Amino acid sequence: FLVERGEGVEVGPPLPKLGQKASPAAEVALEGVFVPEEGLIAREGFRLAMRVFNRSRPMVAALAVGLLQRALDEALAYAAMREAFGKPLWEHEGVGFKLSEIFIDLEAARLLTLKAAELAERGEENALEAAAAKAFAADAAVRGVSEALQVFGGNGYSEEYPLAKLYRDAKVLQIYEGTSEIQRLIVLRELVRRKVWESR
Structure with a gap:
C-alpha cells in the first residue's frame, strides 16, 4: 500500500549502518493511518x-x-x-x-x-x-x-x-x-x- 506522509506516519532518524552510508535507511512507524482504496497497490x-x-x-x-x-x-x-x-x-x-x-x-x-x-x-x-x-x-x-x-x-x-x-x-x-x-x-x-x- 501507499500512504501520504502525514498524521500517523513517523519517519525515524537515519539508522547507523556498516556500509552504503550514502543510501540512508530509517524506521517508519504507522499509527492509526487510514489507507484509502486507491492506496492499495494490489490485492495480492x-x-x-x-x-x-x-x-x-x-x-x-x-x-x-x-x-x-x-x-x-x-x-x-x-x-x-x-x-x-x-x-x-x-x-x-x-x-x-x-x-x-x-x-x-x-x-x-x-x-x-x-x-x-x-x-x-x-x-x-x-x-x-x-x-x-x-x-x-x-x-x-x-x-x-x-x-x-x-x-x-x-x-x-x-x-x-x-x-x-x-x-x-x-x-x-x-x-x-x-x-x-x-x-x-x-x-x-x-x-x-x-x-x-x-x-x-
Whole structure:
C-alpha cells in the first residue's frame, strides 16, 4: 500500500549502518493511518512484491559487479605499483592467483547478471536467473573484495585506501532483496518447478 506522509506516519532518524552510508535507511512507524482504496497497490501484494524482486535482484547483482570491478582495478593497480623481493606483487603466485580468481568471478557474475536483466527487460520469466545472479554476484563481491584487501596487506585495512569501504558496502548485498541463502532456495525451487532435467 501507499500512504501520504502525514498524521500517523513517523519517519525515524537515519539508522547507523556498516556500509552504503550514502543510501540512508530509517524506521517508519504507522499509527492509526487510514489507507484509502486507491492506496492499495494490489490485492495480492505479496505475489506482486515477489515479482518485483525478479526485476530488482539483477540490479543488486549489477551493484555487486560494479563493486567487484572497482576492487579488481584497485588491486591490479596496487599490485603493479608495489614491489616485494625485487618484483611487482602481481608476479608473486599467491597474489597473481588472487587477482585471477577475482577476474573469473567478476566475469561470471557479469554474465549471470546480464542474462537475468535481459530476461526481465523482455518481460520473460526470470526468477531462477535473477536469484542465481544475485546470489553469485553478491557472494563474489564479498569474496573478491576480501581477496583484494589481502593484496593490499596492512594497507588494505587503512581508510586511506578504498578497500575497507568496498568491503563494508559489499556485505549488505548478501542480505537485502533476500539473503544469499534465500536465493539458493529460490534457485532450487525454480529448477524443480521448471523440471529442467526433462528439457535437456
